[in-house]
Amino acid sequence: MRTTLRPRRRPSRTETAFEAAVSAFLWAFRILLVLLVVVGSILTLSSGKFDLETWVDLIVNGAVQGGIYALIALGYTMVYGIMKMINFAHGEIFMIGMFAGYFTSVILDDAGILNASPLASVFSFLLMMLIAAIASTLVALAVERVAYRPLRNSPRLVLLISAIGASFFLQYTVAGLVGPGIFRYPDIDILEADVSLPLLSAVGIKWIEVVVIVSALVMMAVLYLFVMRSKIGTAIRAVSEDKQTAALMGIDVNRAIVTTFAVGAAMAGAAGVLYGQLWGQVNFYSGFIPGIKAFTAAVLGGSGNIPGAMVGGFVLGEAESIGSLLIIDGLGVPSPGQLKDVIAFTILVMVLMFRPQGILGERLSRSRA
Amino acid sequence: MTAGSTAGASLGVARGWGAWKQVIIVGLLFAGAALYLTLVGIVGTFEERDVIEDVVTVGQGVLLLTAIAAGYAGARKAPAGATNIIIAAAVTGLMAGAALSLLILVGPGVGLRDYLPNASPDLYNLISGADLLSVENTRDMWRGDAFPTTFWFPALIGMSLGTLGGLLSLLPRFVRNLIIALTMALIVMGLFASIVRSPMLQHDLTSGLARELFASNGLRGGGVITVVGLVLLAYLAWVLLKPAQRYRALPPETRQHPALVIPAGALLLLFVLLLPLGFTGFIPSVIALVALYALMGLGLNITLGLAGLLDLGFVAFFAVGAYTVALLTSVGDFGLGWPFFMAIPFAILAAMGFGLLLGLPILGIRGDYLAIATLGFGEIIAILARSDLLKPFIGGPAGITNIPKPLASIGIEVGPDSWLAGPNQIYYISLVSIAVIAFVAVRLRDSRLGRAWVAIREDEDVAEALGINLVQTKSLAYMLGAAFAGLGGAVFASLYGSIQPSSININVSILVVTIIIIGGMGRIPGVILGAIVIIGLPELFREFAEYRFLLYGVALIMVMRWRPEGLLPSQVGRQEMHHEEGLTMEGEGSGPPSAATTDATAAAGTNGGA
Numbered sequence: 001m002r003t004t005l006r007p008r009r010r011p012s013r014t015e016t017a018f019e020a021a022v023s024a025f026l027w028a029f030r031i032l033l034v035l036l037v038v039v040g041s042i043l044t045l046s047s048g049k050f051d052l053e054t055w056v057d058l059i060v061n062g063a064v065q066g067g068i069y070a071l072i073a074l075g076y077t078m079v080y081g082i083m084k085m086i087n088f089a090h091g092e093i094f095m096i097g098m099f100a101g102y103f104t105s106v107i108l109d110d111a112g113i114l115n116a117s118p119l120a121s122v123f124s125f126l127l128m129m130l131i132a133a134i135a136s137t138l139v140a141l142a143v144e145r146v147a148y149r150p151l152r153n154s155p156r157l158v159l160l161i162s163a164i165g166a167s168f169f170l171q172y173t174v175a176g177l178v179g180p181g182i183f184r185y186p187d188i189d190i191l192e193a194d195v196s197l198p199l200l201s202a203v204g205i206k207w208i209e210v211v212v213i214v215s216a217l218v219m220m221a222v223l224y225l226f227v228m229r230s231k232i233g234t235a236i237r238a239v240s241e242d243k244q245t246a247a248l249m250g251i252d253v254n255r256a257i258v259t260t261f262a263v264g265a266a267m268a269g270a271a272g273v274l275y276g277q278l279w280g281q282v283n284f285y286s287g288f289i290p291g292i293k294a295f296t297a298a299v300l301g302g303s304g305n306i307p308g309a310m311v312g313g314f315v316l317g318e319a320e321s322i323g324s325l326l327i328i329d330g331l332g333v334p335s336p337g338q339l340k341d342v343i344a345f346t347i348l349v350m351v352l353m354f355r356p357q358g359i360l361g362e363r364l365s366r367s368r369a
Numbered sequence: 370m371t372a373g374s375t376a377g378a379s380l381g382v383a384r385g386w387g388a389w390k391q392v393i394i395v396g397l398l399f400a401g402a403a404l405y406l407t408l409v410g411i412v413g414t415f416e417e418r419d420v421i422e423d424v425v426t427v428g429q430g431v432l433l434l435t436a437i438a439a440g441y442a443g444a445r446k447a448p449a450g451a452t453n454i455i456i457a458a459a460v461t462g463l464m465a466g467a468a469l470s471l472l473i474l475v476g477p478g479v480g481l482r483d484y485l486p487n488a489s490p491d492l493y494n495l496i497s498g499a500d501l502l503s504v505e506n507t508r509d510m511w512r513g514d515a516f517p518t519t520f521w522f523p524a525l526i527g528m529s530l531g532t533l534g535g536l537l538s539l540l541p542r543f544v545r546n547l548i549i550a551l552t553m554a555l556i557v558m559g560l561f562a563s564i565v566r567s568p569m570l571q572h573d574l575t576s577g578l579a580r581e582l583f584a585s586n587g588l589r590g591g592g593v594i595t596v597v598g599l600v601l602l603a604y605l606a607w608v609l610l611k612p613a614q615r616y617r618a619l620p621p622e623t624r625q626h627p628a629l630v631i632p633a634g635a636l637l638l639l640f641v642l643l644l645p646l647g648f649t650g651f652i653p654s655v656i657a658l659v660a661l662y663a664l665m666g667l668g669l670n671i672t673l674g675l676a677g678l679l680d681l682g683f684v685a686f687f688a689v690g691a692y693t694v695a696l697l698t699s700v701g702d703f704g705l706g707w708p709f710f711m712a713i714p715f716a717i718l719a720a721m722g723f724g725l726l727l728g729l730p731i732l733g734i735r736g737d738y739l740a741i742a743t744l745g746f747g748e749i750i751a752i753l754a755r756s757d758l759l760k761p762f763i764g765g766p767a768g769i770t771n772i773p774k775p776l777a778s779i780g781i782e783v784g785p786d787s788w789l790a791g792p793n794q795i796y797y798i799s800l801v802s803i804a805v806i807a808f809v810a811v812r813l814r815d816s817r818l819g820r821a822w823v824a825i826r827e828d829e830d831v832a833e834a835l836g837i838n839l840v841q842t843k844s845l846a847y848m849l850g851a852a853f854a855g856l857g858g859a860v861f862a863s864l865y866g867s868i869q870p871s872s873i874n875i876n877v878s879i880l881v882v883t884i885i886i887i888g889g890m891g892r893i894p895g896v897i898l899g900a901i902v903i904i905g906l907p908e909l910f911r912e913f914a915e916y917r918f919l920l921y922g923v924a925l926i927m928v929m930r931w932r933p934e935g936l937l938p939s940q941v942g943r944q945e946m947h948h949e950e951g952l953t954m955e956g957e958g959s960g961p962p963s964a965a966t967t968d969a970t971a972a973a974g975t976n977g978g979a
Contacts, residue, residue, distance in 0.1 A: 018841050022729055029730060086737050103484060147926045157679055158929050160737045161886055165925025168879065172919035176409035179486050288875075292748070295741060334757040341752050345745035352734045352742050 026353070033350070037327050044330030057204070058321045064209045064278065066317020067216030071271035072294030073301065073309035074223060075264025081240040081304035082260045085156060088163035089143055091291015092170035093136045093265045097272025098282040099174060100135035101128040102183055105277075109186040121190045125277070129215075129270045136269025137262045139170070144261045167288075175284040182283045185276050212274045219267055220310050227306060232259050240304065289341065293320075296348040302358025311359055320344055391446040392457045396464030399439035403465045403527075404472060406431055407496060409919070410487040414912050416495065419587025420559035426587075427912075429495070430556060432469075436527045439465040440534025447535075455535045462531010469496045469523035477513040498522035547604050554600045559587045564909060568647055641800065645793050654792035654864070655908040660799035661860050663900035666884040667806040667893065668853020673882070674890040675810075675819060676846035677826030679736060682727070682743030683854050684877040685750040689723045690716040690855030691862040691872070692754070692763055698778050698863070701771030703764055709775040713859055720855020721848045728847035732840050747878055755870035768869030772862050795864045802860070806853055807893050813849075822846055876918065880904070883921045887928055 044050070072094050079087045108114040108124045115121060147166040151159050191208040227233040232255070238246040239256040247253050275290065276282050293316060301312025323343045328336035351358065406412050415427035425433075443461025444454045473493060475481070481488040490511040494500050497519045499507045509515040537545055562583040569579035582592035606612075616624070623629070645653040665687070672680045697705050697712035731742045753759055755766045763769060774791045775798060776783055783790060813819045821842045824832040833839050862868045880903060888899025903921065907913040913920070 016838065016841075018838065022840055025729055086741060106484075147930075150930050154929070154933070156737050157677070158933050160679065160740060161882070162926050162929040164879065164882075165922045165929065167922070168918045169922030169926070172916065172922065173405075173409055176411070176916065176919060177485055177487070289748075292741070292744065296745075299738070299741075334760075338756045339752065339758065342749050345749050348745045349731060349742050352738055353730045356734065356738070 030354070033346075036331065040327035040330035042330070043332075044326050047330070049329070050325065053204075054325075055322070058325060059318065060205055060209060062318035062321030063314060064212045064317070065321060066297075066314035067213050068271050068275050068278075068313075069290070069294045069297045069316050070310045070313025071216050071219060071267045071274075072290060073297040073313045074220070074306065075268045076295050076298040077301070077304055077306060077309040078227075078236070078260045078264050080298065081306075082236060082257055083148070083152070083159075085148070085159045086163065086295065087148075087261075087264075088160060088291075089147075089166040089170060090264070090268060091287040091289075091294070092167050092174075093140045093143075093287070094268040094272045094275075094291060094294075095174065095282070095284065095287025096139050096170065097132035097136040097269030098276040098286055099178065099183075099272075100269065101132040101273035101276050102185055102282050104128045104131045105186050105188075114186055115189050118190050121188050125188060125191070125211075125273075128277075129273045132269040132273045133266040134269070136265040136272065140261050140265030140268075141258065143170070144258065171284050171288070178284070180284060182281050185280050185282065187280070188277065191277060208278055212278055215270070215274060219270060223263065223267065224306060226263065232256065236260050292348075293341075293344045296344050296351075299348060299356075300351050300358055302360045305358065305360050308358055308360035315359065316344060316347065319347060388446060388448040389457075392443050392461060393464075395442045395446050396439065396461040399435065399442065399461055399465040400468035402439075403432065403435050404468045406435060407469065407472065407492060408485050408487050409916075411916060412495070413487055413489065413492050414915060416491070417586075418560065418910070418912060419584065420556055421593055422584035422587040422589055427556070427560070432496070433526075433530060434552075436462050436465050436530035437534040437537070439527070440531030441538050442534075443531065444535040444538040451539060454539060455532060458535020458538070459528050459532045462534060463524055463528040465531065466524040466527015469527070470520045473497045473517045473520045473523070477511045477517065480513065493517070496523050498526070543608065547601075550604055551597060551600050554596050555588070555593065558592065558596050560910060562587050562592065564652065567650065571649070645796050652909070653790070653796065655905060657792040657795040657799065657864060658908060659900050659905045660796050660803065661857060661864065662880065662884060662904040663897045664799050664802050664806060664860070665854060665857035665881050666888070666896040666900050667803060667810060668850050668857060669881050670885055670890070670893075670896050671810055671813065671853070672846050672850030673885055674892075675814060675826070676822035676843060677736065678732075678843065678846060678850075679740040679882070680743045680847070680850055681740050681875070681878045681882065682746035682750075683850070683881050684747045684873055684875065685727065685743075686720040686724055686851040686854035687858035687861070687877055688750050688754060688873045689720045689851075690858030691868045692769070692858075693719045693855070694859040694862045695769035695772050695868045696763070699769050699772045701769065703762065703769050704771065707778070709773070709778040709863055713856070716859035717852045717855050720858070721852045723855075724848040724851025725844060728844045728851070729840070732843040732847065744875065744878070747873075747875055751870060751873045751875075754873050766870055768867055768872075769862075770867040772866050772868070774866070775863055792864065795860055798860060798863075802853075802856055803897075809849075810893065818842065818845065879918075879921070883925060887924055 072090065075090050075093070076087060079085065079090070105114060105124070105128055108127070113120050114124050143166045147162045148159065151162055188208075191206070191211060193207055195205045195207055195210055227236060235246070235251045235256045236259060238249070238251055239253050243253055246256070272287075275286075294313065297312035297316040298309050299312070300316055301308025301310065320340050320343050324336045324340040328339050328343075333339065412428040412431055415431060416429070418427045419425070420427055420430050440458035440462040444458040447454045447457030472481075472488070473496065476488050477493065490507065493511045494507055497504075497517060499510075499519055502519055502522070504510075504519055510517045537548065540548075563586055566579050566583040566585065569575040569583075580589075582589055582595055588596065645656045648656070665683070669680060669683055672678050693716040694709070694712045696703055697707040697715060698709050700706050727743075727746050731739060734742055754763065754768075757765060759765070775794050783794075813822075821832065821837045824835065824837060825839065825842060829839060858868075861872070865872075884899035884903045885896055886899075887903060888897070889895025907917040
């Protein structure tokens with residue numbers, strides 16, 4: 001039951017030598033990391049190697065990437081909130097959205113619609129996102145039905161392993177169906193063009209970047225309203241809070257859970273199209289790393305916390321984008337871009353270690369240590 | 370399963386309709402499964418291998434079995450009555466076949482191959498029976514230029530085989546099991562034919578026999594007769610003499626009597642020791658690899674099986690061990706040229722050190738989060754291994770090469786034909802390590818520390834309240850797991866003679882976890898069986914390799930669903946995994962029981978997909 005209030009460390013017990021050593025080690029670890037960040041930043045900034053334009057560029061990139069992370073993270077966080085499970089296959093749901101968008105785009109391109117006129121392009125892109133959202137939702141519901149629902153009352157580790165199984169099944173199913181190669185998204189000309197508005201043209205932002213940020217924000221706003229205002233959204237929150245009481249109040253727990261999966265998957269699918277169009281390519285493995293990073297974003301914001309996932313996504317995007325140049329380059333590491341992913345995973349471990357409730361606090365943090 | 374079997378007279382009609390709806394759902398699931406198997410490429414890939422030479426390939430067999438299974442599953446859902454059962458079976462079989470008919474009708478016309486490359490003319494030829502019926506002008510048909518005249522073929526075959534599956538369900542259990550056993554035996558022997566054949570051909574005594582029984586690819590007529598005969602005999606013996614029941618009926622003193630146990634153990638030991646000597650070619654290295662993964666599985670078994678810590682960053686310590694040995698023993702650019710056996714302790718120590726270093730910060734984290742955090746570690750190590758940052762020390766993407774085999778590193782050169790050739794050295798080193806780990810694991814399990822691990826796995830809060838130091842106990846488990854992972858990496862580097870960052874990826878961790886889960890958590894024979902199934906089969910049958918992770922994914926889900934304790938579980942593990950809160954890290958409330966509906970239709974879907 002979720003009533004025990006358990007402090008992280010018990011001050012009353014005397015610490016053994018081992019525990020003292022551990023806490024000394026952890027402190028040294030923290031200090032070392034802070035030192036690395038500070039020294040790296042100072043060295044980079046004082047070297048003056050990068051001008052303002054580079055930084056603005058990085059910040060924009062971070063926001064774009066962060067928007068996509070946030071969209072995926074919402075699925076993780078909502079499912080975590082309602083089922084207390086890590087949906088390991090969520091990255092693959094995102095990847096399926098990428099592929100659905102890719103195939104839609106190729107078909108539209110073959111039909112000559114994709115770049116026929118600006119209006120046709122906009123319509124095509126919306127259609128891609130819609131089809132991707134539908135495809136992802138269908139797959140997510142199937143996964144939920146086959147791999148998660150029968151295990152709802154099993155130990156968490158059993159659910160996680162089943163989710164890992166689902167993740168690998170989806171990855172290699174896609175690899176088997178379409179082949180293991182890399183597929184190039186057809187270009188959409190109006191999205192590749194630079195923005196020619198007075199303020200933005202100076203920094204050279206592409207339309208696709210604007211589209212990603214705006215659609216991410218719009219989708220998040222819609223989701224937020226859906227969860228806070230709609231009847232089923234209220235049901236989802238109630239079930240997240242307390243499954244048994246919600247069931248006693250006449251809420252259809254099953255329907256709330258299925259809706260959660262569907263909504264999360266739809267967001268991930270749409271995010272897949274944004275991601276695919278942004279980077280221009282897709283592969284059966286494309287969902288795995290973004291999936292883990294989005295999970296990091298969800299943890300960073302506070303698992304089960306919807307605004308937290310949004311904030312976490314943007315923070316992670318910026319940290320990755322700026323961090324590799326600001327911190328790692330300053331330390332004299334060759335090709336700092338290679339270590340971009342290290343930042344995300346380090347943040348994940350750091351947050352889990354030092355602030356497991358995340359930036360905005362885990363909404364249900366009472367129940368766990 | 371619910372409807373139909375208990376149909377009362379008054380409710381017969383209503384229940385009948387419900388049952389027919391279920392039958393249709395089963396049919397749809399199997400139609401999906403048939404399409405999935407063809408389009409994902411399994412059927413096409415396994416076309417290369419025969420079960421029976423020139424009669425049936427594994428690829429065809431998969432489709433035929435799908436149709437039979439569809440009929441059988443349909444029959445199980447049908448309303449009572451033989452007629453109903455046969456009709457239901459025919460309908461589900463027809464639906465599975467009709468899905469392929471639809472593929473033949475629609476696929477070529479819409480250019481499906483542009484999107485799904487497996488929808489190739491070869492596949493269409495196979496499923497439409499064009500080869501069998503010697504249809505002309507198939508090329509036009511599969512370009513979409515001509516009407517595919519044999520589109521009815523899979524539907525007809527599906528319906529016939531579905532009916533057969535339905536009949537199968539009407540047979541008494543005794544006969545049905547015999548037919549299933551025969552089919553399985555034929556498939557297994559067909560698969561193993563080429564592997565059994567090559568050593569037999571080398572001796573004059575057996576070479577003639579080998580030619581009679583086995584083709585280079587599949588069974589010959591003689592082989593089929595032999596397999597059928599042997600299975601019949603074995604089955605009759607099994608049913609009539611009931612050896613398993615008799616054995617179980619024996620009192621424990623007799624079963625564990627030294628006169629019985631010692632010869633059996635000695636035979637087993639002899640078999641294990643001589644195993645790689647019976648083979649030539651690539652098979653000894655497969656055996657060595659199986660032993661290596663069994664060793665790593667046993668290592669992770671301490672972390673996951675005993676202490677309940679799901680470590681997805683296993684590959685990080687594997688990498689540390691591999692690179693340590695590479696650096697110390699390589700006679701190439703980065704190495705010191707040490708003897709292998711001197712480098713091993715350092716590899717283990719380095720991995721343990723890393724285990725402690727990485728473990729301490731995260732061991733306060735709850736179970737499922739720990740899994741993801743360790744996954745992050747694995748990725749960090751992989752990124753570092755191929756980064757330019759460490760390139761001057763460990764070679765970047767090219768890795769470290771020229772790692773000598775263990776004996777070569779101490780100056781003993783053995784020829785490739787010697788019984789101590791490269792892979793066999795690795796095999797025996799792995800065997801010794803397995804023995805050591807198994808001993809350590811058994812001793813630890815029954816020790817104070819082992820009981821503390823089990824307590825933590827069961828309930829952290831209670832364990833802590835009982836005075837168990839969580840961080841200390843957990844970090845010991847984590848370090849031991851890391852040590853064995855490091856040993857595994859060290860042996861791996863020596864087996865392949867080089868180590869590259871491309872070998873350091875999440876799939877290694879997943880493989881080892883899968884071995885433990887499939888084999889049975891916490892038990893040594895289970896882990897070894899898991900290693901044979903998970904590593905051995907795909908290495909022996911290259912066709913599996915492409916789909917191994919797909920099949921493992923299915924296997925993980927199925928095992929978690931129906932047998933979470935694994936194939937060869939321990940008694941305790943069985944009780945734990947079926948207990949609702951067995952492995953949770955804290956007392957999280959479980960949902961209302963109504964949510965725990967298991968559903969047979971979804972089950973049928975997973976079966977079909979596998």
